[in-house]
């Protein structure tokens with residue numbers, strides 16, 4: 001993945017106008033369709049205002065409308081772009097307090113930007129997984145982080161779903177009971193999928209529910225039963241996620257964990273992209289309608 005430096009940022013986005021221009025081009029790659037003229041027309045920028053005007057009828061179009069920048073002053077648009085650049089620059093992300101410090105804004109403003117950007121990154125999580133899908137649960141948080149163990153106190157359960165050679169998603173769940181895990185899997189995985197899990201009994205009903213269910217018997221020290229029956233991908237996802245949380249936070253509350261897992265999953269899902277993470281994140285944020 002290409003690096004994106006602060007020099008790149010200053011070159012591409014020297015001011016608020018260039019950010020607005022980028023946003024307009026991103027939202028309307030084939031030109032702006034004028035509702036009144038009922039066709040794509042030339043639009044020119046209204047000087048000093050965050051809008052473009054139809055050359056024929058004068059109807060105004062505001063590219064920031066309907067995006068996470070909608071309630072933001074135009075004079076802060078570049079600051080938001082910068083926030084995305086800061087959030088994209090590290091492998092493990094940054095905390096909202098760190099973001100506030102880096103941008104020189106109040107904790108409250110930093111928190112709002114951080115939350116909105118993450119919300120935009122999490123969009124699209126409704127698309128179900130298919131093919132070979134590994135499912136596993138883990139415990140995150142509490143004092144002894146990173147340790148696997150069922151029934152651990154003060155820890156939050158996360159259900160991980162990873163498509164082999166594909167996407168990953170983590171879902172914060174209240175417990176590891178079948179009545180919790182099965183519906184969460186059904187909400188995220190297509191019935192045609194082959195689902196690989198360990199031998200936790202909560203997963204037993206997966207085949208009754210129509211999944212092609214393959215079990216890896218971890219508890220008998222059998223890590224690979226035969227050929228492709230393993231959960232190595234989701235375990236790799238866990239170890240990277242936990243390392244990343246340890247690198248960023250001293251403590252993640254259960255309440256904030258979902259947002260963190262979503263941001264992490266986004267990075268994981270785009271880890272092999274050619275273009276810099278900043279561009280991927282910026283494009284995603286621009287596509288998101290608030």
Ligand SMILES: [Zn+2]
Pocket residue numbers: 034035036037038041054055056057058059
């Ligand atoms: Zn028009």
